[in-house]
Amino acid sequence: MYSIVVVLSLAVRIAHAAEPGLPRATxxxxxxxxxxxxxxxxxxxxxxxxDGFGVSEAFGRATNIxxxxxxxxxxxxxxxxxxxxxAGLTILRNRIGNGNTSADSILPTSPGSPSATPNYQYxxxxxxxxxxxxxxxxxxVKTFYADAWGAPYFMKTNGAVGGGGSLCGVSGASCASxxxxxxxxxxLVSYVQYYNKNNITITHxxxxxxxxxxASYSSMLSSGTQAADFIKVLYPTLQSxxxxxxxxxxxxxxxxxxxxxxxxxxxxxxxxxxxxxVITSHSYxxxxxxxxxxxxNVWMTEYADLNGSWNTNWYSNGAMGEGLYxxxxxxxxxxxxxxxxxxxxxxxxxxxxTDSCLISISGSTATPSARLWALAQWSRYVRPGATRVATxxxxxxxxxxxxxxxxxxxxxxxxxxxxxxxxxxxxxSGGTFGAVTAFVSQQSNGGKPTATAASISGAVVTGSxxxxxxxxxxxxxxxxxx
Ligand SMILES: *[C@@H]1O[C@H](CO)[C@@H](O)[C@H](O)[C@H]1NC(C)=O
Ligand SMILES: *[C@@H]1O[C@H](CO)[C@@H](O)[C@H](O)[C@H]1NC(C)=O
Ligand SMILES: *[C@@H]1O[C@H](CO)[C@@H](O)[C@H](O)[C@H]1NC(C)=O
Ligand SMILES: *[C@@H]1O[C@H](CO)[C@@H](O)[C@H](O)[C@H]1NC(C)=O
Ligand SMILES: *[C@@H]1O[C@H](CO)[C@@H](O)[C@H](O)[C@H]1NC(C)=O
Numbered sequence: 001m002y003s004i005v006v007v008l009s010l011a012v013r014i015a016h017a018a019e020p021g022l023p024r025a026t027x028x029x030x031x032x033x034x035x036x037x038x039x040x041x042x043x044x045x046x047x048x049x050x051d052g053f054g055v056s057e058a059f060g061r062a063t064n065i066x067x068x069x070x071x072x073x074x075x076x077x078x079x080x081x082x083x084x085x086x087a088g089l090t091i092l093r094n095r096i097g098n099g100n101t102s103a104d105s106i107l108p109t110s111p112g113s114p115s116a117t118p119n120y121q122y123x124x125x126x127x128x129x130x131x132x133x134x135x136x137x138x139x140x141v142k143t144f145y146a147d148a149w150g151a152p153y154f155m156k157t158n159g160a161v162g163g164g165g166s167l168c169g170v171s172g173a174s175c176a177s178x179x180x181x182x183x184x185x186x187x188l189v190s191y192v193q194y195y196n197k198n199n200i201t202i203t204h205x206x207x208x209x210x211x212x213x214x215a216s217y218s219s220m221l222s223s224g225t226q227a228a229d230f231i232k233v234l235y236p237t238l239q240s241x242x243x244x245x246x247x248x249x250x251x252x253x254x255x256x257x258x259x260x261x262x263x264x265x266x267x268x269x270x271x272x273x274x275x276x277x278v279i280t281s282h283s284y285x286x287x288x289x290x291x292x293x294x295x296x297n298v299w300m301t302e303y304a305d306l307n308g309s310w311n312t313n314w315y316s317n318g319a320m321g322e323g324l325y326x327x328x329x330x331x332x333x334x335x336x337x338x339x340x341x342x343x344x345x346x347x348x349x350x351x352x353x354t355d356s357c358l359i360s361i362s363g364s365t366a367t368p369s370a371r372l373w374a375l376a377q378w379s380r381y382v383r384p385g386a387t388r389v390a391t392x393x394x395x396x397x398x399x400x401x402x403x404x405x406x407x408x409x410x411x412x413x414x415x416x417x418x419x420x421x422x423x424x425x426x427x428x429s430g431g432t433f434g435a436v437t438a439f440v441s442q443q444s445n446g447g448k449p450t451a452t453a454a455s456i457s458g459a460v461v462t463g464s465x466x467x468x469x470x471x472x473x474x475x476x477x478x479x480x481x482x
Pocket of ligand 4: 268293294
């Protein structure tokens, strides 16, 4: 039960002039009227590196944005990718189609055998994902995660796009047509090269989606051991195509955290952990709550409520469609499961009826949900390459995270899960600060981070969470003590 409404996010900007338009720190007398809860941030105790935050526009959603009116299209793109007008997301997860039409696959027809020359077809559209990727680059996005939901149907044991099936040639999966592992690796490399020709650098490449679930749509079953069989082929294929330094292999986009733990252990047993760039999991069956035992960065690559109706509340009754619900999920994943990236399912869609996407396009408008703004409390202020640092909270009702950004700024999030207002006093060890800027997400602003008062003295930031606070702090300079 949570009856509050506040994310308190403090970002302290170091060695930069205060940004124009952001209020300078002020002393707020009312801050002193309640006993402030102490929070500490230790810049010297570091955890995972952050790779970013993102969405997908797979299954026609990129075309939803492309086909929108000019004003709705611009608004939707800004909400997704702009760090000032929107969430500033930096990861786009594209689907590598494995269907039986040229609109949904670069290889819709079987060449006949694994060794026959494939007739790749590039429609220069890729369900509008090429267009969207180019738009994303315009906003500075550099992380493109291309993920196949499975191999082309003729490479799988069941010979169909849907219904699961396994990749012919991995352990326990033999086919009369032969071993298609190398052909699938070549197919994926061809897709990466297709994007390279369009000046889009795919940085992460996946070959599975929810491999424990035989969905009626694009799907393919795999254990971690079977995935390792394929990685042993894909890795050298990327190397010999000259893509070894460009593309990191991901695995395995499980439906949930528990299965991804099992699959990761199987990858390690099979000796391929060092060939995997990033361990990836969804959150549908179990959510990330503890760290997976791996040396690789770990991403949450897909989650949404697939069931509720469209919802723009920050906090009303605790429903899954509300912003605060997602703030707590993202907090738990980053702090307790050490996620380096959080990738929501779909970003913007038209004809929205459910709360599964972040932005609803209708006519000339694009309407953000508070779920987008929950993500924004991290994605705007925690930039790729940031390092998570230690925090402690003097109250179990205040959930905290903090990060050092590559540009020297520090960003601190405080989620107030209590119904009462909370004043906070944040002590940051490792520096003193010149200025602070705070932003609050709450029901009255639809969750959109909005500037609020905070003050700073040396290394102590003080702010007020009036029953709902989210502070973000910006400082004009810092003197580091270490
Ligand atoms: C193509 O794939 C779809 C499923 O995506 C399936 O319904 C259809 O029967 C397939 N068509 C052919 C000709 O295989
Ligand atoms: C891609 O193809 C689809 C289907 O033909 C079309 O609706 C869409 O407008 C195309 N996208 C682009 C960017 O041209
Ligand atoms: C890719 O970049 C090159 C070099 O700037 C340019 O000549 C080419 O037209 C670009 N291709 C596309 C598809 O944008
Ligand atoms: C984590 O994995 C390493 C090998 O990669 C192993 O030595 C260690 O025992 C594992 N730890 C746990 C808690 O499973
Ligand atoms: C969808 O919501 C209904 C009613 O709110 C609930 O009974 C059902 O279990 C939910 N389904 C899923 C898959 O969450």
